[in-house]
Amino acid sequence: MLSELYPPDRLRDILVLRDVWHPYPTRDERDPWEAIPDGVRKAHVLKGEACIGYQWEPFRATLFLEMAHTGKRAIYDKHRARHRTALCDLVMAECLEAEGRFLDDIVDGVWALCEESFWGKPFTLSNQKAGFDLPDTSEPIVALFVAEAASLLSWTVYLLGPQIDSYSTLILPRIEREMERRVLTPCLEREDFTWMGLKNPARRVNNWNPWIISNWLTAALLQEPDPDRRTAAVAKSIRCLDNFIDPYPRDGGCDEGPGYWERAGASLYECLETLHSATNGEIDVWDDPLIRNIGTYIKGVQIDDRYFVNFADAHGLLTPSPSLVYHFGKRIGDPEMMAMGAHFAEGTSVAVKGFSETIARLLPAMLSARDLIEANASQALPRDTWLPYIQVVTARDKAGSPSGFFVAAKGGHNDESHNHNDVGHVSIYIDGQPLIVDAGVETYTGKTFSPNRYEIWTMQSAYHTLPTIDGVMQAPGPEYAAGPSTCEISDQEMVFATDISGAYPEDANLDSYVRKVTLVRGKEVLIEDFYELTKVTNEITLSLLTPCGVAIGDGVIQLSARDIAKDRTTANGQIIFEAAKLTPSIETIELEDSRVRSVWGERLYRIILTLTSPGERGNNTVRFTRGV
Numbered sequence: 001m002l003s004e005l006y007p008p009d010r011l012r013d014i015l016v017l018r019d020v021w022h023p024y025p026t027r028d029e030r031d032p033w034e035a036i037p038d039g040v041r042k043a044h045v046l047k048g049e050a051c052i053g054y055q056w057e058p059f060r061a062t063l064f065l066e067m068a069h070t071g072k073r074a075i076y077d078k079h080r081a082r083h084r085t086a087l088c089d090l091v092m093a094e095c096l097e098a099e100g101r102f103l104d105d106i107v108d109g110v111w112a113l114c115e116e117s118f119w120g121k122p123f124t125l126s127n128q129k130a131g132f133d134l135p136d137t138s139e140p141i142v143a144l145f146v147a148e149a150a151s152l153l154s155w156t157v158y159l160l161g162p163q164i165d166s167y168s169t170l171i172l173p174r175i176e177r178e179m180e181r182r183v184l185t186p187c188l189e190r191e192d193f194t195w196m197g198l199k200n201p202a203r204r205v206n207n208w209n210p211w212i213i214s215n216w217l218t219a220a221l222l223q224e225p226d227p228d229r230r231t232a233a234v235a236k237s238i239r240c241l242d243n244f245i246d247p248y249p250r251d252g253g254c255d256e257g258p259g260y261w262e263r264a265g266a267s268l269y270e271c272l273e274t275l276h277s278a279t280n281g282e283i284d285v286w287d288d289p290l291i292r293n294i295g296t297y298i299k300g301v302q303i304d305d306r307y308f309v310n311f312a313d314a315h316g317l318l319t320p321s322p323s324l325v326y327h328f329g330k331r332i333g334d335p336e337m338m339a340m341g342a343h344f345a346e347g348t349s350v351a352v353k354g355f356s357e358t359i360a361r362l363l364p365a366m367l368s369a370r371d372l373i374e375a376n377a378s379q380a381l382p383r384d385t386w387l388p389y390i391q392v393v394t395a396r397d398k399a400g401s402p403s404g405f406f407v408a409a410k411g412g413h414n415d416e417s418h419n420h421n422d423v424g425h426v427s428i429y430i431d432g433q434p435l436i437v438d439a440g441v442e443t444y445t446g447k448t449f450s451p452n453r454y455e456i457w458t459m460q461s462a463y464h465t466l467p468t469i470d471g472v473m474q475a476p477g478p479e480y481a482a483g484p485s486t487c488e489i490s491d492q493e494m495v496f497a498t499d500i501s502g503a504y505p506e507d508a509n510l511d512s513y514v515r516k517v518t519l520v521r522g523k524e525v526l527i528e529d530f531y532e533l534t535k536v537t538n539e540i541t542l543s544l545l546t547p548c549g550v551a552i553g554d555g556v557i558q559l560s561a562r563d564i565a566k567d568r569t570t571a572n573g574q575i576i577f578e579a580a581k582l583t584p585s586i587e588t589i590e591l592e593d594s595r596v597r598s599v600w601g602e603r604l605y606r607i608i609l610t611l612t613s614p615g616e617r618g619n620n621t622v623r624f625t626r627g628v
Contacts (some may be wrong), residue, residue, distance in 0.1 A: 001245045002275075006283055010399025014282040015231055023277050024363050026159050027095045032367055040369045041096050043354030048093020048102050051086040056112035057525040059135055068122035068132040076121045084145075084152060087113065088359045092366065100163070107167050110156060114178050119149035123446070127193055140182045142193055144208060147215035148358060154222040155359045179223045187216050188233055197243030205264040206417040207260045209244040211268035213237050217274045218360060236277070241271055245290070249389035252293025255416040255432060257314030258301045262321060265294040265463040269328045270360065286331045299336060300385030300394055303346045304432030305347065305404035309394060311410055311425070313418035313441040316434075316599035319344055321357065323365035326372050342377035384489045390416075395494035397521045402432030404626075406616050407525050409517045411482030413496035414474060421454060421474040423482045424500035424515045425464040428525050428624050430571035435559060435624065437463055437545050439604060440594035457589075458596070461503070463606065464544055467529065469508040470537040480504070494519045501531075509535040525624040532617040540614050541623070542582070544575070544607040547600045550586050555579035557607060558627065564601030572627035575607070581620050582609040 006014075025032040067075040087109035095100040113119070118135030124143030130136045139169040140146075153175055157164065164171050191198040195208035220233035245268070254261045272291070275283040286289055288346040298320055301309040306317045322345035329337025345351075351373045355365045365372070384400035385392075391411030397404030406429040414421050418441075436557070437456045441448070447456065454476055456464050461474035474480060483499035496517045503511040511532040518526040548559035557575040564570055577584065588605040590598045611620060 001242055002238045002283070002285070003235075003242050005285070007237060008231065011235050011238075011279075012231050014279040015234060016175060016278050016280055017227070018082070018221065018224070018230060021278055023274075024159075024367060026161075027098050027163065030098065033096055033098070035370070036096065036366055037351060037370050037373060039352040039353050040350065040373075041364060041403070043352060044089070044366065045093045045096055047089040047354070048097075051090050051093075052102065052105055053110065054086045054090075054105055056108055058081060059116065061155050064122055064134060068125065068134070069446070071123050071444065071448065071450075073121065073123065073444050082454060083112065084351065084358075086261060087152060087156070087406055088362065091159060091359065091533075092362060093175065094163075095159055103160075103163055103167075104162065106156070107164060107171065110153065110175065111166065113149060113153060113406060114174055118146070119182060120144060120146040123449075130506060140186045142183055142190075142216070143195075144211060146182060147212040148360075150179055150219040150223075151215035151358070151360050153179065154210060154219045155363065158222050174548070176225070177224060179219055183216065183219050184224055184229070184233065187220075188229065188236060188419045196240045197440075201243065204241050204247050204417070206256055207264040207267065210241060210271050211263045213220050213241050214267045214270040214274065215360065217271060217278075219280050221274070234275075237271075238275070244268065248290060248294065249387070250290060250293070250553070251387040251389045252290065252295070252297045253387035253390035253392055254294075254297055255312065255390050255412065256418045257310060257312035258298060258308040258320075259299050259310065259314035259318055260312070260418060262324070265297060266321065266324045266328065268294060269324065269331070273327075273331070273364075286333075292332045292334070295332050296334060297387075298325065299340060299380040300382055300387070301379060301392075301408070302340075302379065303382070303394075303408075303429050303625065304379070307429065307432065308435070309392075309408040309427060310438050310440045311392070311422065312407075312420055313417060316437070316440045321361060321365075322348060322350060323355065323357070323368070323372055324361065326375065327364065327368070336378075336380035339376050339378040340380050342375035345372050345375075346377050351428065377569065384494055386487045386489065387472065388485070388487070393487050393494065393496045393517075395489070395519045397519075402429075404522060405430055405519055405525055406432070407494070407513075407519045409496045411485035411500070413478055413481030414476045414503055415478035415480075419476060420459045420464070421461040421476055421480075421503070422464045422466065423461075423474060423503035424466055426517055426525075426527055427465070427518070428573075430573055430626060433561075433569060433571035434547055434600075435571040435573045437547060437600070437604070438465075439545055439589075440483055440596055440599060443595045462541075464540070465527070465544055465546060466500075467513065468533075468541045468543065469504060469510060469533075470539060472504060472508040474500075474503040492521060494521075509533050525626070526621060527624075528619065528621045529615070530619045533614070536616055538612070539615065540611040542609040542611070542620075544622075545589075545610070546570070546605050546607060547603075548573070548605070550605045550607060552584050552586065557584060560627065562601075565598075574625055574627050576623040576625065577609055578620055580616075582611055582622075584609055 120143040195206040223228040308318045310316045324340025328408040394408045396406040408427045478502045485498035488495045514530040516528040549562045551558040561572040589604045
């Protein structure tokens, strides 16, 4: 897409020179900084004050090795991530105040960052020849947080270069050397970083691609002194970005789930915004239907407020970046997205608490904070969203309102990025509260992204709204997929249908398993399953996960409202099943992982409906209604 529209020769003509490109005011250009709303200014000055005297402790080798070997990301968050946040907070506070009282700590933070052996997290060393070990400083690896650190340093120099230089004329050249060695040269010379998508174009890249490129672009545009290398870096970044854009589903659906939209679609927005700025608007693809669909995807998967459809590794509760949602919507001319961004700005009290962002996102957010705070705020909540390319549908009783039933269902395949074996899964909410859910994903560890990923219960089809055929669950891989999915939408109902038999291995003995999901607006949700077996099996079990209280009756399971957090309760509903066919049982899942507990509370209940001696073909229907 972009490479064809903007080849290197054209880039050379339209790219603004490094010394001329001026995307934001520096510290000493006071008017824009003084115009930031007082509440936002005060909040970010306080954040900077909290970092005065910050201790820039080294990341010990033994801690690095522990994380490299176990994959426990909390180690990095505790011992290193705060360094980045502290430097960002100090830089922003200095720009807001311009009195010099944060500069000592900024210089210390910049120097400490330059002294680090590796700017990334241990789990991102997959491209290192030495593997997951200590970082090999002779082989610079560009990964997620390496690129973010480069962006942080680039913006720090851009905003405060003269002030830093006044401490020592050796600091800025040191930053330039570190940037060249760690990021600019490796990105220009190497093509084997997986996130680039250059070595294996058949394998789709994921959110790493635009996330890293958004930061690489910043570093190249601000820090590369050689005009030819600068142009070459932008040209290559565009070529790599095309590997994200070109195969992207035309409906804009993010198969990584809404939680990763912030670093997939939203990071793509950042790339396009940077390119637009650095070419004085010459690079402009905002009217492309795909770009628009990638943006509006986030509207269609919102259930209510912080509840989002959490397919794949998405968290059940999200707060999308208010500024990014607002500005993406503004660029593509979508007032609903703009209002959605303003809604989350209200919900996170941006006007008095400020923003929680990386520096690349914080700069545009703060400098346009007044527009965001004063914008009309509302939730879009479209009635129906059908994404045929990724086979995902969401539907509710009434547009613009969380009241009533909401259902989300999917087809797809079991090789999606951050995949769960969940082809055919269904989630149901009533009045914006959870009834039948996807557990989501536990805190990431080394196992999460290992060959043993599907030993984790949250990844398995048996812990989704799916059948298990005589003990056989769905299998991972691109070949395990739904058949063609259909969706019919009217004012009265939404009907989604797909054959999920292809998601199971041969020993499930399935010839077909057609799932039909119907939302009868204002009344109920139905799941109807029609199966044909190639061999008679002992039983078929249907699993349902709920955070509600559960009481089994004759043909009815009452799901009672239960407090799951200080300010959240579950829905109140009931499951009506065919008692002559299905035998119910309950399994209590005590939630030990803090990430899952933060969404669903202390436990989930797994309801199992067992069809004994099912025969070679048959069907069953389960209805979900309001509680009595």
